Amino acid sequence: xxxxxxxxxxxxxxxxxxxxxxxxxxxxxxxxxxxxxxxxxxxxxxxxxxxxxxxxxxxxxxxxxxxxxxxxxxxxxxxxxxxxxxxxxxxxxxxxxxxxxxxxxxxxxxxxxxxxxxxxxxxxxxxxxxxxxxxxxxxxxxxxxxxxxxxxxxxxxxxxxxxxxxxxxxxxxxxxxxxxxxxxxxxxxxxxxxxxxxxxxxxxxxxxxxxxxxxxxxxxxxxxxxxxxxxxxxxxxxxxxxxx
Amino acid sequence: xxxxxxxxxxxxxxxxxxxxxxxxxxxxxxxxxxxxxxxxxxxxxxxxxxxxxxxxxxxxxxxxxxxxxxxxxxxxxxxxxxxxxxxxxxxxxxxxxxxxxxxxxxxxxxxxxxxxxxxxxxxxxxxxxxxxxxxxxxxxxxxxxxxxxxxxxxxxxxxxxxxxxxxxxxxxxxxxxxxxxxxxxxxxxxxxxxxxxxxxxxxxxxxxxxxxxxxxxxxxxxxxxxxxxxxxxxxxxxxxxxxxxxxxxxxxxxxxxxxxxxxxxxxxxxxxxxxxxxxxxxxxxxxxxxxxxxxxxxxxxxxxxxxxxxxxxx
Numbered sequence: 001x002x003x004x005x006x007x008x009x010x011x012x013x014x015x016x017x018x019x020x021x022x023x024x025x026x027x028x029x030x031x032x033x034x035x036x037x038x039x040x041x042x043x044x045x046x047x048x049x050x051x052x053x054x055x056x057x058x059x060x061x062x063x064x065x066x067x068x069x070x071x072x073x074x075x076x077x078x079x080x081x082x083x084x085x086x087x088x089x090x091x092x093x094x095x096x097x098x099x100x101x102x103x104x105x106x107x108x109x110x111x112x113x114x115x116x117x118x119x120x121x122x123x124x125x126x127x128x129x130x131x132x133x134x135x136x137x138x139x140x141x142x143x144x145x146x147x148x149x150x151x152x153x154x155x156x157x158x159x160x161x162x163x164x165x166x167x168x169x170x171x172x173x174x175x176x177x178x179x180x181x182x183x184x185x186x187x188x189x190x191x192x193x194x195x196x197x198x199x200x201x202x203x204x205x206x207x208x209x210x211x212x213x214x215x216x217x218x219x220x221x222x223x224x225x226x227x228x229x230x231x232x233x234x235x236x237x238x239x240x241x242x243x244x
Numbered sequence: 245x246x247x248x249x250x251x252x253x254x255x256x257x258x259x260x261x262x263x264x265x266x267x268x269x270x271x272x273x274x275x276x277x278x279x280x281x282x283x284x285x286x287x288x289x290x291x292x293x294x295x296x297x298x299x300x301x302x303x304x305x306x307x308x309x310x311x312x313x314x315x316x317x318x319x320x321x322x323x324x325x326x327x328x329x330x331x332x333x334x335x336x337x338x339x340x341x342x343x344x345x346x347x348x349x350x351x352x353x354x355x356x357x358x359x360x361x362x363x364x365x366x367x368x369x370x371x372x373x374x375x376x377x378x379x380x381x382x383x384x385x386x387x388x389x390x391x392x393x394x395x396x397x398x399x400x401x402x403x404x405x406x407x408x409x410x411x412x413x414x415x416x417x418x419x420x421x422x423x424x425x426x427x428x429x430x431x432x433x434x435x436x437x438x439x440x441x442x443x444x445x446x447x448x449x450x451x452x453x454x455x456x457x458x459x460x461x462x463x464x465x466x467x468x469x470x471x472x473x474x475x476x477x478x479x480x481x482x483x484x485x486x487x488x489x490x491x492x493x494x495x496x497x498x499x500x501x502x503x504x505x506x507x508x509x510x511x512x513x514x515x516x517x518x519x520x521x522x523x524x525x526x527x528x529x530x531x532x533x534x535x536x537x538x539x540x541x542x543x544x545x546x547x548x549x550x551x552x553x554x555x556x557x558x
Contacts, residue, residue, distance in 0.1 A: 053434060079436035093427035095492075104424050107417060108436035114417060158436070 109158025337455025490537025
């Protein structure tokens, strides 16, 4: 485990019946690092994210957040310990205002603010992601990218140690994609520690300090984005034998 | 507290104080016969809304909690002071709610509804069995010198308390947590909310109120037996009144309780067997025409329907 590691995944496996969705995975994330977790569909990326955030428990292996063992804890404890996430399919709280959607992260998560402080802090995060103008509107009036921004602001509102972005850029049109990439890059400039699961190759190349490539639940490559994306094993995993 | 909230508080207090003089008016017997059930259902429907409003879990357990309170009084009135019994009823209601909550609140949707419906029947059968086998008589007399007037005042005080507690919950982290849970439990868990505990706590508060109402009403019945105390009809009435008024506002149920109780009493007076029909029609009306209650209807007409009132103050 590197000295400045925020997250350390050791020998983690997850089985669903006979299927090994995640198979003896090892990797760690350093402070201020943006790590890409990539791989073809069904390779176990989202399962791995769920294991870190506590949505599912690993069958074996350990996950540490800083010095704390978090694998096996319920999601609420992991959230309070400092892991915040967004969801592959955006999840708004429709009966709450945009500001309240963001406050949800700040009130109960790692930061645990309340009252005016919680409101102000949530408002700052909304400004930060660029939806400050829509603070008191219902979430149903937001565009898709703005809903994604609100979800990101909710994650930021808990001032987490680690942020998990599960295909945050998926479903955006080309213009929105540029805006989205710039927003994620600005998180990196803030010194946030992020794991992102992503399919958009441009985003991976321009954002990730390092990538872990998964296939059929196992790690097949690890290293700088350009390096792993030209690795024959990775190309084979994505495109099949003929193109490698 | 904002000046607006202050004004509402003062106005509500003034109304309650005025209502407290109702029993002292001459010829008030008929008015009391309507005011008493209105006060009772206001407490029951509002406390039901405390839990079911934000979580959207439809509880049909009101009758069970009410019966537990009424039965506690009936069983112990001869050797325990009445005020203490009222407090104990609240405690017992909370304990029963905690037990039921811990078992069932992991169930969702229709499973929870069915279980709570069965609960009143279960408790009733247990009580009947115990009485048949060990006490010899099925019913019990509750003989006190507590008059209808005192019962009315007790209920008014309880109305004040349920609104006060509801208002405090809406301003608290617990209230905010419940609204998030009602929207999306997965997001709640990943935001750091202990959703099972939050739900159980609210369910306990709600159950305690219903049990206290049962304890307060017991002296009025004079004779308490399982069929009266544990009534499924009561549970349905409470749900329908609360939904009819609007379960997304603290004061919503009141808007349903007043007209529904008046209508209920009118029908019961002329066509005693047709009250169930009213329940059915009211239920259909809610489902088809006013899913957000009368309050929701008014608010959408005024075009300012937003999240719950707590939204702005959280």
